[in-house]
Amino acid sequence: MSIETYADALAFIHGRPRVKKQPTLARMRDFLAALGHPEAGQTYLHVTGTNGKGSVVAMSAAMLAASGLTVGTFTSPFITRFNERIAINDQPISDADLVKYTQQVAPIVAAMDATRPEGGPLEFEVDLAIAFLYFQAQAPDVVILEVGIGGRWDYTNVIDPVAAAIVTVGYDHMALLGSTLTEIATHKAGIIKPHRPVVVGQLPAEAMAVVEQTAQQLASPLLRLGQEFHARSGQPGALFGQLQFQGPDMSSLTAALGLAGEYQVQNAAVAVQLVTTYLTAQHLPIDPRALKTGLAQVQWPGRLEVVNDEPLILLDGAHNLPGVQALVQTLQTDLADREIYLLVGILADKQAELMLGELASLKNVHLYLTHFAGPSQQRPSADLAGLMSDIPTRYPVHQAPDWQTGLYEISQTMSANEIILITGSLYFVSEVRNFLKD
Template sequence: MIETYDEALSFIHGRTQFKKIPTLKRMRRFLAELGNPQEGLNYIHVTGTNGKGSTVAMMRSALLESGLTVGSFTSPFITRFNERIEYNNIPISDEDLLRMVQKIAPIVKKLDVELATGGPTEFEIDTAIMFCYMAEKKPDVVLLEVGIGGLYDSTNVIKPVVSVITTVGWDHMKYLGNTISKIATQKAGIIKTKVPVVIGNLPEEARTTIRKDAQKKSSPVFELDEDFSVRKLNGHHLHSKVQYQGKKIKALEVTLGLLGEYQVENAAIALMTIELFMTKMGLSIDRRALIEGLEHTSWPGRLEEVNTTPLVLLDGAHNLPGIQALVKTIKKDFADREVYLLVAILADKQYELMLGELASLGNVHLTVTHFAGPGPKRPSADLGAAVDSIPTKYPVQVVNDWQLGIGQVASQMSEEDVMIITGSLYFISDVRKLFLN
């Protein structure tokens, strides 16, 4: 019997993470046993290699400012599991989480016995908890972030009001395929018949795949730089001031609360999605609420400032496209400053290519380190061995203990310099506790 919050978490985390054959049949059966809690709610469904979390955070903030009640489901968490399931920006309480686990545990046990492949995975259980919680709370809208891919993701059992594909790049190739086209096919799996889809700036191969899929399903596509646009109005500023042009919203100017170059496009995607959602729901669009919402958005671990002098930023860039976006920000906003990077990356990522991108910058001082990783099956990569073959302007430092690494890097910096700690959201989660305790 599960009687405490800790037992509930152990139950969730004790489940298998993946099954050999991807399918939604098990998830549909699981939800049917629970009385289909996912039905009867309005969803915005978001996938993408990067940018999902930031786009959801901006939409949540702007929709709350617009007077709506908002549920959200995001991953991974930075500090506590509860952050993944939120209602009106407040994480699910320990009591509610325990209650939801107590509700679903007997069903999981039953399916373990009845299904040939065994019962639900960890993420399917997370998703079911969220659906049960949202069925009780009944928010005006649920912002639903995909776990991995889209087509076979356990969130893909709903018909949303709007679908969103932020970016398509290299990540999770073991599960999604080893070409951009294959990865895009998985992401396009969230597109539903006649449901509009908002897409960001995608590689041509991904764009073609997604447009074809949308055409087959008679789903209107709203593409960045084709149907809506954004431009940055201030040059080398971490807080980007942008002007957005949409369908109904014209020349909306806002200074973004989230730092970094890559948030400019995420903001445009968030605004276009809100336009479509509000229009489809017959709700009026309040420009002031959108501006307030985007100005006050916060999202832990995404170029998050944890120290001012010298400036220390945490960035959860955890794959090649994420690191490329960070490189763009460093080039644009820190070209005139020395940047000290402390990097740790999981061994199942393209860590050599990621390090190569960071090392290519002339003003970067690179220190690589190690952290515990989320579990024994996903260790931190040995970056010390990887950096030997990477050409850099300054010698790369290797420090095995990341806490010592922070101290060592800090001792080399002046007040004008910048420290960025990056490479993995799990790493950032550990570091954040140190800075914010």
């Protein structure tokens, strides 16, 4: 196909197959070799986790930018526009550059389609190759790569980072990663590289054992939340928390957080340790004021994001069971005194019944269940109505044929000091956010 416009570029990218064909990085490495290895010569940080990895990337990038560095980021999924996935100092790649680098990868993709029995690069591989070409041209000081799924066989795992982070390990993507925490953690621990430090959040014991064993085998320094570095909330019960941090590279830091939610205190601790580990390894100064500025100013759309003040409307992309459990903890800690109207849409391939059970356990929640488009025909929105029959709730559960109807019904029912929270999927939150932000 001819790629002349931004729309052409997106059509080419989204037209690539999405399904992982086999657990191998060989095709990605061949793809990069054919492009002249644009990933070489960059300085990287690598971040994985069942939840929280996007927030850790955002906070780490903000702190490093506030420290005077240019910071590339590669993240997924996007919330408003595809370009957000590839950015430098929070500025997305331009439409013109996206077209330029899509044009550059297209003939290589076509050649690999024609010569490889399993076919050419998948959509995520194309996204990543475009990012590498962009970062090669822009030459930021550091690039932070967010893992797509897992770690060991994720296509981002073709780099040798200065340091890596494993934020959380929980149950998600079990069809690809396995049904036990040991199996899932084995995939996540696959990003640990020999002699490179790895920063680890609070993991279940079963998962931590895998990470510790992998780090020991690779002689990789291990920095664990609660052991080598410490964090606590300085303002329990506040929607926007305060981090109190202690670590090996910085004796103490107290910082206000720009991202809402109790769970962001632990994410922020992992980000601070990752950043200070990087700065120390690169023999760069650690400026606590810059770290505090970055943590206070960071924005990450769709993560307990305030999109309206009166009434208070929050968007949270909790899209799996661990994410919903973290959200529930925040609601119990910070918003227990407010009535909350929850508008929920969940993808069919998630643990929807368990996620709904967690949300329904809250005494101050009114549940409105709905549908949304989903990212593709292969990944539709779940039909939530039939899942609630065995889940006890304090208030009647409402069904809305679409989220627009649900939002209208809530607005006609609630009072001014009550809260609307839209959650269940990043794709759902993205769809609603684009409507509310217009």
